[in-house]
Amino acid sequence: MALTDQKRRYADARLAGMGKKQAAIEAGCPEKTAAQAASRYEKDPDVIAAMSRTVAVQERKKSAPPEVDPNPHIPATAADPLEFMRQMMNDLEAEPKLRLDAAKALAAFTVAKPGEKGKKEQVQEAAEQVATGRFGLRKPGQLKAVK
Incomplete structure (x- = not known):
């Protein structure tokens, strides 16, 4: 699954220091099922990745110059x-x-795609490939002047 808005809001609330149930309520879950939703969100790989990504960026910002x-x-x-x-x-x-x-x-x-050629260039290249080998085109013979 993708990181939905509700999951993103839950991750932001958890990183802000809220408890699990309160973060689920803040994300938009009903109060009756907030604890179960929080348990699901805590195990969700998208939420975990979003939270760890945010923590990593914050750590990088602390070590980097302002x-x-x-x-x-x-x-x-x-x-x-x-x-x-x-x-x-x-x-x-x-x-x-x-x-x-x-x-x-x-x-x-x-980035240019490899092999993008027009029709004429493709036909010419195919003709050159066919023209090689045993049955390919030969050079014309040399004419000699007879005296």
């Missing part, structure tokens, strides 16, 4: 769409699926 950016949750402005996709791809706080989609979109514009 940035000039006033709000790190908003990507920097970019005049070029390719630069924006590059920023999204390298954003460690972004969801992995979003980062993967940005990388795919960026690759479509920056």
